[in-house]
Amino acid sequence: MSSQTPMEDAMRRKITETLTPTSLEIYNDSHMHAHHKAMEGSTSRETHFRFYITSDAFKSKMQPARHRLVYQLLKDEMAAQGGIHALQLRTRTVEEEARARTKPETP
Amino acid sequence: MNASAPLRADEPGPAAQDASATAPAGTCTVQTISTEEEFSQHTSNLPPSCLTVIYFHAPWAEPCKQMNTILSTLASTYASTTPPKIGFYSIDAEELSDISERYDVTQVPFVALQKDGKVLETITGTDASKVRNAVEKHAGRPSAGDPGKLGLPPAQKVTKAAPSQPLNDPSSKPETNGSSNLSKYAPEAGDPATAPQYSSGEVNPATKDELNTRLSELVKAAPVMLFMKGTPSAPQCGFSRQTVSLLRDKGVRYGFFNILADDEVRQGLKEYSDWPTFPQVYVSGELVGGLDIVSGSSSLWPMLVRCTDWFSAVEGGVR
Numbered sequence: 001m002s003s004q005t006p007m008e009d010a011m012r013r014k015i016t017e018t019l020t021p022t023s024l025e026i027y028n029d030s031h032m033h034a035h036h037k038a039m040e041g042s043t044s045r046e047t048h049f050r051f052y053i054t055s056d057a058f059k060s061k062m063q064p065a066r067h068r069l070v071y072q073l074l075k076d077e078m079a080a081q082g083g084i085h086a087l088q089l090r091t092r093t094v095e096e097e098a099r100a101r102t103k104p105e106t107p
Numbered sequence: 108m109n110a111s112a113p114l115r116a117d118e119p120g121p122a123a124q125d126a127s128a129t130a131p132a133g134t135c136t137v138q139t140i141s142t143e144e145e146f147s148q149h150t151s152n153l154p155p156s157c158l159t160v161i162y163f164h165a166p167w168a169e170p171c172k173q174m175n176t177i178l179s180t181l182a183s184t185y186a187s188t189t190p191p192k193i194g195f196y197s198i199d200a201e202e203l204s205d206i207s208e209r210y211d212v213t214q215v216p217f218v219a220l221q222k223d224g225k226v227l228e229t230i231t232g233t234d235a236s237k238v239r240n241a242v243e244k245h246a247g248r249p250s251a252g253d254p255g256k257l258g259l260p261p262a263q264k265v266t267k268a269a270p271s272q273p274l275n276d277p278s279s280k281p282e283t284n285g286s287s288n289l290s291k292y293a294p295e296a297g298d299p300a301t302a303p304q305y306s307s308g309e310v311n312p313a314t315k316d317e318l319n320t321r322l323s324e325l326v327k328a329a330p331v332m333l334f335m336k337g338t339p340s341a342p343q344c345g346f347s348r349q350t351v352s353l354l355r356d357k358g359v360r361y362g363f364f365n366i367l368a369d370d371e372v373r374q375g376l377k378e379y380s381d382w383p384t385f386p387q388v389y390v391s392g393e394l395v396g397g398l399d400i401v402s403g404s405s406s407l408w409p410m411l412v413r414c415t416d417w418f419s420a421v422e423g424g425v426r
Contacts (some may be wrong), residue, residue, distance in 0.1 A: 033345075036345075037343070038343075038344065063396055063399075063400045063403070063404065064382075064394060064395065064396045064400065067382075067396060067397075067399070067400065068381055068382065071381075071382065071383050071384075075383070078383050079383075086346065086384065087383075087384060088346075088398070088399055089399050090399060090403065
């Protein structure tokens, strides 16, 4: 029996293998956007994702570079016809994550 | 009827070049000059400290369309003051050939910066940052008022970047019969107002080099540039809408480009910046990131605001 979430599985595997994150949270927000005009005609349930990744692979990299790293990993999923339409990323190093948890809620 | 009769006072300048359509109230616009008298009248009434930006164009020259947009955007970032500190004027180089001759205009687009009757600097071509830097050098940084009240900068209908064309290019000269005959360069049939000049599927897609040149100019069109889906007054995507909201809350003045209106830019920019999503925020021509980065980085705001020189303007509310 094949997975209902092939995209998510593939992305989870790639990120885990390459970035060895200490924390990886994947949220599928596709249902929130299914009615949007841009999604007209799409039957996929894997179009909008949020990734919260904590990994020291991000150390000494600025945010744009971190995001590019992730985009590179997921480029097949993003380029595929009917593939990922939108991706929100939060990329932190282990230290940044620890600091964020001690602070009050930050965006 | 004399084919090269000078423009009569009641004949309006070429309407196609009106660059002042959507500037926010209280800011400068590019005024179209249609006669010699109008020109002398305007320039002689300006105080010696006022910087006059004189833009020479020709309706048949493609690059001028881009310069129109660049100038009207630039003009709208300067508050309109009394007495005026800066004035933007647009002149059809061929119709007012005496003026062109006086300024030694041999290519268009051509911008001359003048103070107290003396030409300080001239720029040819469509390099937006060159023009902006020159204007800021002589007139100071822009200081138009509160962005929240004035609304956002006018839409940038930017077309393909190209080097300037010689003024007397015989292959492009429209037939003169005493009236402004622009039929040689009328907009393409069925070309809706907001459609891009070039989009994928066009008969003449830009070459890779031309596209890269165009993109590198576009990302520098304003100190802070937002490439979004839709426009700030009508965003077509939740993330773009949030980015607009964020920029407005922080009082950042920026230029924007609607990537839904131009597929060439939409796809080209993804490759150019190695960034697959929109919105995209650029500062001084460099990609800073999308909504996540812009909303998550507290150190970004001082930099963005400094870029657009907002501190004093927001405090004082220059009008």
